Amino acid sequence: MTVEAVLFDWGGTLSTHADFDLLAMWRAAAEVLDPADPEPLAQRLLDAEHAWWDERVGTGDGTGSGTTEDIVRSVAQTTQLPVQQAISAYHGAWDRAVDHDPAARGTLKALKDRGLKTGLLSNTHWPRELHERWLAEAGLLELLDVRVYTCELTHMKPHPQAFHTLLDALDVTPGRAVFVGDRLRDDIEGAQGVGLRAVLLTGRHPVLPSAIVPDAEMASVAGLLELLPSW
Numbered sequence: 036m037t038v039e040a041v042l043f044d045w046g047g048t049l050s051t052h053a054d055f056d057l058l059a060m061w062r063a064a065a066e067v068l069d070p071a072d073p074e075p076l077a078q079r080l081l082d083a084e085h086a087w088w089d090e091r092v093g094t095g096d097g098t099g100s101g102t103t104e105d106i107v108r109s110v111a112q113t114t115q116l117p118v119q120q121a122i123s124a125y126h127g128a129w130d131r132a133v134d135h136d137p138a139a140r141g142t143l144k145a146l147k148d149r150g151l152k153t154g155l156l157s158n159t160h161w162p163r164e165l166h167e168r169w170l171a172e173a174g175l176l177e178l179l180d181v182r183v184y185t186c187e188l189t190h191m192k193p194h195p196q197a198f199h200t201l202l203d204a205l206d207v208t209p210g211r212a213v214f215v216g217d218r219l220r221d222d223i224e225g226a227q228g229v230g231l232r233a234v235l236l237t238g239r240h241p242v243l244p245s246a247i248v249p250d251a252e253m254a255s256v257a258g259l260l261e262l263l264p265s266w
């Protein structure tokens with residue numbers, strides 16, 4: 036195999052996995068939508084987000100996608116409510132919680148120096164602008180040739196369409212690309228399903244026993260620099 040491109044998941048792969056208080060993020064939106072009594076609404080927004088994820092990638096096959104606005108409007112259906120302001124508050128709350136793997140920049144730089152193409156495929160309801168501001172602040176944006184966010188697609192990982200969108204944009208065939216991710220089903224099984232080799236990042240969060248077998252496992256993205264020449 037000659038590897039031409041390395042494709043990355045974002046959450047828990049290029050970004051670090053922390054113990055976020057998901058309810059606190061939605062509380063920021065709820066305080067805009069219902070200042071007098073935000074807590075019940077914050078819980079309903081969080082429940083709606085969990086259901087949204089589960090329907091698509093938890094129990095689903097990646098069919099369907101959407102935006103933060105879709106989630107908020109599924110709960111706060113009245114158009115009079117300041118939905119955009121609430122979404123901004125919610126996204127702003129995440130600003131303080133996002134961080135990136137210290138090894139990501141050096142690894143991506145080394146891959147680019149070797150002439151490899153790089154790409155990002157993130158299952159997300161957050162908008163491109165938010166992701167790209169975070170990536171730019173971490174010095175990663177310029178090192179990722181193509182970034183695909185499923186909020187702009189009709190499907191999410193592990194659906195084949197999500198992977199093909201990125202491969203087509205990079206003009207690379209699956210047999211010459213590697214996918215790196217932290218989740219067995221969305222990332223590893225999804226990537227292998229379209230013919231990519233798949234590398235599982237371990238140690239980010241507990242991985243339950245599974246019949247899905249990654250082509251390689253590593254504790255840090257930096258391990259790619261040793262692995263890829265052997266492929």
Ligand SMILES: [Mg+2]
Binds near residue numbers: 045217218
């Ligand atoms: Mg991930």
